[in-house]
Amino acid sequence: MGKKLSYPIFFDTICLELSLCRVFRRPVAPSAKRYVIQAILSRSSFGITYLARNIYLPGQPLCVVKKLAPKFNDPQLVTIARAQFELEALTLSRLGTHAQIPTLLDYFELGSDRYLVEEYIPGFVLAQTIQQQQPFTATQVENFLVQMLRLLEYIHSHHLIHRDLKPQNIILCQTDRRFVLLDFGSVKDLDAAKSSSGDRTISDASRSIGTSGFAPPEQLANRAVYASDIYALGMTCICLLAGKEPSQLPVDLKTCELIWADNVDICTDLSQIISKMTQISLADRYHSATQVLAALENRTIRAKLRTYLDRKYAVSTTDRIESPAVVHWALGIATTD
Structure with missing residues (x-):
């Protein structure tokens, strides 16, 4: 183990583990030299997300660097994690430039490690409003709903299903109040699914893709459709209105639906729209973002x-x-x- 290094920390000199700061002893990709770590934004069982600066560009703009670093040793799970990490980069590239999606800036490998670099969005994650018990008003939720539905129209037009829409994956940009959707590592590519001819895909290997409380039954059964994202968006609206996670809300034992509308300040017609978005049965739910926008x-x-x-x-x-x-x-x- 090498000596602890101080800022600035370069990708080509350390393993990006701020606690270890181990010096590399092998050649590195030129793109790795561009980024200087500023802070750790988050950690998960799949890797670490950093705030960094691109020192090769004028003004040294901030960016987000994601490092794939699985905390599990199962070879199959590691393979799945790598595939999903690459999938996120491919998806961001495919979606191109959109105001509500972080722009992909770079993707490279450093030894056995993989890195993804994307646009930095200054703002706060919507999950913070729930944690701080600061619920949205009905007007704020309607504005949020319209913005996100238009974004889903765009994503779905590329034959993609996000499959992990939730407050933790949405940022409210502090500069222009737009809502930005994050984490495209769980998307379902319908074109790829059709062309696989029955081959086992990465989604088949991860049947529980999605987050409990936000993923509808058909998604948990590995049969996600566009309406699955509609369900997750509706659940997100409920959480923002109630200031609570789905697990904290009471449930109607007869229908298995959440009891929420009576405890928030919302008009009947808007609550009916959100309720229809979150119906357990696909037959009773809106099938597309366009349908909800029309309502x-x-x-x-x-x-x-x-x-x-x-x-x-x-x-x-x-x-x-x-x-x-x-x-x-x-x-x-x-x-x-």
Whole structure:
């Protein structure tokens, strides 16, 4: 074991383990020399995530460096972890540049280690609001929902299912208030699944991909569909509204659904949309992000209708007629009147 080194710490001089700082004795890839570690962002059983600076670019911008470092010795599990790590890099490359997805900046190997470098998003992880018991308002959740649904439309248009959407994987950017989705190492590529011709894929080897409380039954059975991401997004909305994890919420023993709407400040139509997103049965759930966006848009139209009729004609709640024909008629009057 070599002597402990002080900052700056370079990829080509140490193994990135800040506690050990072991000096390498072998050649390194040129790209590894670019990054200087600033701090450890997180640790998991799969590896370590660092905050770093790219010293080869003007201004030495911050970036996120992920190191694959499995804490298990099972050869099969290590193989799966490596495949998922590479899958994340391939997925980010495939999705290209999008405001709500971190941009892939680099991917390289250093000896037996693998590294992925992506854009740094300044902000806070949504899980912090739950931990600090600072729930979102209904208005904030609706804004979040619209942003994330548009993102899911984009991801699903590439025939990808995220499969791990949850507050821990979403950052609220502090500069422009956009929500950014992280961790694409668990995605399901529907194109690859079709072309595999029955071969055993990495997802087949990891049947429990997803997080308990956010993954719907069909996903836990390795049959994830686009609606599986809709379920996870709906559960995330519930957690943000309630300020609690799914495991902390009461459950209806007859339907196995969470009991949450009565304990949060939310209007009936929005709670109905979120409830439909989180139905246990696929048949009762929205099938696509586009369907949920349409429901939200219809809700907005109805709200405009109610406001217009209340102000123009003082129509009582019991006398309202909200058929599609009346909605479009009143909306047309409201926008031209």
